[in-house]
Every structure is written in structure tokens, then in C-alpha cells.
Amino acid sequence: MRWQGHLANSLKQTEHHITLAMTGASGAGYGLKLMRQLHAQGVHLHLLFSDAARIVLREECSLTLPEHVTAIPAALADFLPLASCERLHCYNLKDWFSPTASGSSGVRQMVIAPCSMGTLARIAQGISDNLIERSADVIIKEKGQLIIMPRETPLSAIHLQHMLTLAQLGVEIIPAMPGFYHRPASIDDLQRFMVERIIDHLHIPQSNALRWGSKP
Numbered sequence: 001m002r003w004q005g006h007l008a009n010s011l012k013q014t015e016h017h018i019t020l021a022m023t024g025a026s027g028a029g030y031g032l033k034l035m036r037q038l039h040a041q042g043v044h045l046h047l048l049f050s051d052a053a054r055i056v057l058r059e060e061c062s063l064t065l066p067e068h069v070t071a072i073p074a075a076l077a078d079f080l081p082l083a084s085c086e087r088l089h090c091y092n093l094k095d096w097f098s099p100t101a102s103g104s105s106g107v108r109q110m111v112i113a114p115c116s117m118g119t120l121a122r123i124a125q126g127i128s129d130n131l132i133e134r135s136a137d138v139i140i141k142e143k144g145q146l147i148i149m150p151r152e153t154p155l156s157a158i159h160l161q162h163m164l165t166l167a168q169l170g171v172e173i174i175p176a177m178p179g180f181y182h183r184p185a186s187i188d189d190l191q192r193f194m195v196e197r198i199i200d201h202l203h204i205p206q207s208n209a210l211r212w213g214s215k216p
């Protein structure tokens with residue numbers, strides 16, 4: 001039986017649905033830029049924020065997310081800014097009735113950007129204690145596409161082992177490691193490099209992406 005929850009009717013086959021989770025690693029700007037780009041491409045975004053992500057968003061981006069998830073889409077639309085908050089769907093981390101919590105709902109792509117070592121470890125161990133971990137677990141078991149952007153330095157053997165475990169399960173590890181061959185002049189250029197790599201991996205066409213040999 002297909003998912004009968006509150007968003008069941010919006011998961012139409014003709015729509016492109018992606019789960020985007022932000023966790024408490026540094027680099028919240030990557031997640032926001034990715035969100036803006038995917039929204040501009042017409043994607044339905046299922047947004048998840050860990051408690052630590054909220055702290056990092058405040059520290060690094062001066063963005064304080066509203067406590068209640070129903071108020072988050074409008075706050076994001078204002079902040080980014082987006083033309084509207086349509087196609088932004090937010091859930092709290094214990095909302096086990098959200099579409100992303102079940103394989104039968106049909107959301108088959110998920111990005112975690114940035115991804116903390118804590119969330120990385122819990123996903124690698126199959127711990128589904130919050131909706132971010134559960135959604136990732138669902139994507140892995142359903143053989144969907146999970147892209148993780150880890151951020152930490154230096155990386156310990158524990159971190160590397162968890163990344164290897166996930167990579168061997170087919171998870172795509174795209175670390176927050178922008179290249180410099182396109183001569184970035186700003187933080188925006190660095191973020192753009194990473195965001196465009198992720199969008200390439202999501203198989204979404206982009207006409208103006210920085211490519212090898214191109215300059216911003």
C-alpha cells in the first residue's frame with residue numbers, strides 16, 4: 001500500500017522529490033545554496049534539520065530557524081530569497097509519519113549537506129533514532145540515491161571507516177573539498193563548486209556549471 005500520510009497526494013510521479021538534510025557540521029552555507037539551486041530547478045524539497053544544524057546555521061549564516069517546522073518554509077523563502085515557499089516541506093525529527101520515513105512513499109534521492117561525523121556514524125551503524133537517520137536508512141534499503149557531504153578535519157580512522165562502510169553500500173561521498181583550479185574569488189565561488197558537483201550527481205542538467213577549464 002502506498003503511503004497514506006499528510007503528503008501522500010503530493011508525491012506524484014511527474015514531480016521530482018529530494019530529501020535534503022542539514023546536520024551540525026560546519027558548512028551550512030553549502031546546504032542553503034544547494035537548497036536554493038534545487039528549488040530553482042523545480043524540485044520538491046523535503047527538508048530536515050538536526051538540532052546542531054540549527055546552531056550552525058545561526059553561527060555561520062545568521063539564520064535562526066523557527067522552532068515550529070510549519071514556519072520554516074516561509075522563513076527560508078525570505079532568507080534565501082526564493083520566489084515562494086512552495087515545494088518546501090519540513091518535518092520535525094520525530095515525525096515518523098513523514099513521507100521520507102517509509103520506502104513506500106517513493107522519495108528515492110537524499111542529500112545530507114553538510115554531514116556531521118555523528119550523523120555519518122549513526123547512518124553507517126543503521127541507527128534510525130531520528131528522521132534524518134531513518135530517511136537515510138530507507139534510501140539505502142530501497143537502493144535509492146544517498147549523497148553525503150561530510151565535513152571534518154583531520155579525519156580519524158573511525159570517520160574513514162564509516163565513510164568506507166557507506167561507500168561500499170553505494171552511498172556517494174562528496175566531501176566538502178572544493179577545487180581551486182577555477183580560481184575561486186569568493187566564498188560563493190567555493191560553495192558553487194561543491195553544489196554543482198552534487199547537482200551533477202543528482203542527474204539534474206545545469207547549463208552554467210563551472211567545468212574543468214572554465215573560470216567563474
Ligand SMILES: Cc1cc2nc3c(=O)[nH]c(=O)nc-3n(C[C@H](O)[C@H](O)[C@H](O)COP(=O)(O)O)c2cc1C
Nearest residue numbers: 023024025026050052053059116117118119151152
Ligand atoms: C559551529 C559548529 C561547528 C561544528 N563543526 C563540525 C564539523 O565540521 N564536523 C562535525 O562532525 N561536527 C561539527 N560540530 C559538532 C556537531 O555539531 C556535533 O557533533 C553534533 O552533535 C552533531 O549532531 P547532528 O549529527 O545531530 O547534527 C560543530 C558544532 C558547531 C556548534
